[in-house]
Amino acid sequence: MxxxxxxxxxxxxxxxxxxxxxxxxxxxxxxxxxxxxxxxxxxxxxxxxxxxxxxxxxxxxxxxxxxxxxxxxxxxxxxxxxxxxxxxxxxxxxxxxxxxxxxxxxxxxxxxEWAYGGGKKYSSFVLVTLGTGVGGGVMVGNHLVEGVSGSAGEIGHLKVNIGNVRKCACGLFDCLEQYASATGVVITANELRIGRNTKINDYSDEEITSKLVFDLAKEGDEVALEVVDEMIHKLALGLSIVSSVINPEAFVIGGGVSKAGQFLIDKLEKKFYSYAFYTIENTDFKLAELGxxxxxxxxxxxxxxxxx
Ligand SMILES: [Zn+2]
CATH class of the missing domain: 3.30.420.40 (ATPase, nucleotide binding domain)
Structure with missing residues (x-):
């Protein structure tokens, strides 16, 4: 065949x-x-x-x-x-x-994802992968946008903070992936858990993962919720900027961190609308499907x- x-x-x-x-x-x-x-x-x-x-x-x-x-x-x-x-x-x-x-x-x-998965019905959407780093890809009018030097969709390196707080592997500071990746979530958790009453402190350094933080947040752990909210804040900030440039029909969220599921999507969607320009109103937020x-x-x- x-x-x-x-x-x-x-x-x-x-x-x-x-x-x-x-x-x-x-x-x-x-x-x-x-x-x-x-x-x-x-x-x-x-x-x-x-x-x-x-x-x-x-x-x-x-x-x-x-x-x-x-x-x-x-x-x-x-x-x-x-x-x-x-x-x-x-x-x-x-x-x-x-x-x-x-x-x-x-x-x-x-x-x-566009041909078979979470982006299937969209002619324009942005894939956001939240893994060890943050990656992305952009489809506009059923075409992939690669950019003049192949950098379109590199949303993991949008600058979302000032003050040179977290250094990124790319050489710049305060890139989105330093806050919204699995690695970024762990960094934030380690900052916020110090001296606080949180179940995160019941775990060893190696056991503190993005998944653990999301699981504890779902159970209502106050510090874990703060960690998640900080991650959502930075991600929503980045995606609201992307929206003002291409106004896509949807953001499709994948990568290991997206296993937090609808809990993540609901928080992200809510925060996104609080940051996005007022005419941006019909943006779907969906989970990726192909892993x-x-x-x-x-x-x-x-x-x-x-x-x-
Ligand atoms: Zn970077």
Whole structure:
């Protein structure tokens, strides 16, 4: 059968999925070998693709990578040790008859959620992933917005505080991801729990996670609620700014922190409207639906629908 393969390259592992049309029929996961500036990664991916294929005929490869991409060129990917290069030509040399599409990983996930998941009925929406960091992707008029240097949708690095309080891995201070990611929630919890009467203090440093804070907040722990409110405040601030620029139909919230579910969505929606410009009134807030498979779904879709 004819198939496409969606590949999602992450800093720790690489996910691959084989698709018959829209249907995911087989998955594979391999470790990311970052040795020698990541020079083995693509060969490992090629080997995995060949193994996944079995007797099927390969029509296309869609690939998501954790760095900025413009027109199929990687503009640098520190996470993997990669510099700037024309990745599409390298894949093309190995698979000359196959369609290739290379995307930023958050953008691949955005297309996945738009084609199959939480963003399905929207022509314009913003995917917000709340994980170890904060990522995002933007669809406007059924098209992915990559930006002139591949930076559209990098909402994790919106500046949401002043005073150089929290340093970000990007080199700037007070980026949204320092407050609204799982990591950011833990930092805030450790600031606010000191000397306070809260169940957070019953746990060891390693046990204090974003999930724990949200669980305690749902039980009514006052300090945990303050931590959540601070996270929601910063996130709503960031999203209200995004709204004033593109006024999307919806924000679709994914990533590990989004497992807090409707509790998070309800608080976020309420806070968002208290910050957003008054004409912004019909913005939906929804949970993402594809989890960590959004990337392979989106990469595979994008190679079959190059118009996206
Ligand atoms: Zn940053």
């Amino acid at each position: 004819k198939c496409t393969v969606g590949v999602d390259i992450g800093g720790t592992d690489i996910k691959l999925g084989k698709f018959y049309g829209d249907e995911l029929v087989k998955e594979m996961r391999i470790k990311t070998n970052k040795a020698d500036k990541g020079k083995y990664i693509l060969d490992d991916v090629f080997k995995a693709i060949d193994e996944l294929l079995e007797k099927d005929e390969l029509e296309g490869i869609g690939l998501g990578i954790p760095g900025p991409v413009v027109d199929g060129h990687i503009l640098g990917c520190e996470n993997l040790g990669w510099g700037r290069f024309d990745i599409t030509s390298i894949i093309k040399a190995k698979y000359p008859k196959v369609k290739i599409k290379v995307l930023n990983d958050a953008n691949a996930a955005t297309i996945g 960590n498979k959004a990337g392979i779904y989106g990469a595979s879709y994008a190679v079959r629908h190059q118009e996206v």
